[in-house]
Amino acid sequence: AQSVTQLDSHVSVSEGTPVLLRCNYSSSYSPSLFWYVQHPNKGLQLLLKYTSAATLVKGINGFEAEFKKSETSFHLTKPSAHMSDAAEYFCVVSSHSNTGKLIFGQGTTLQVKP
């Protein structure tokens, strides 16, 4: 069965400093992996997705993630945090059943301090 673990429930950074949100996955197959962002009182927005092409995936708003099979990780990074990046971030794996349902991590709250 597939699962994801987000290693930090809260991350706090200063504006202009790098962001690292950690995610480990468990999957018997080559997984499809996603990062979603949820701003307060807003819907979920896809940041990026990995589907077995390039291991370094670039997403929107300067975010990127690297798929590392040997470490079963898919950490999300951004070189320089912006105040508008403050939100909840979810690491997600797609189930390899024929339903295609998504399995969400518990989320990481990113706080950006001025």
Next chain:
Amino acid sequence: GAGVSQSPSNKVTEKGKDVELRCDPISGHTALYWYRQRLGQGLEFLIYFQGNSAPDKSGLPSDRFSAERTGESVSTLTIQRTQQEDSAVYLCASFGQNYGYTFGSGTRLTVV
């Protein structure tokens, strides 16, 4: 439509009452999913529709929860005899090959 539409956006109901939540997916998306998000937590899968059949209902938490879908269009999630633990945001998503998953803005259900 241009996106996934959910209604109502907010619903406050008394414990024991029934509620219906509606999802209108993107036109042409045959796959539709319902998820629940409790406060401060990730999304929990509830049910998956392919067309109007539901091959995976494994996430429905109890027999008070049910869902149906009309063809490849609107889906309704019904919660009977609501309990306070049902309070959550209920999210609907549809899937299409070109754009992947698209989530609605959700229905915030509060049971008082």
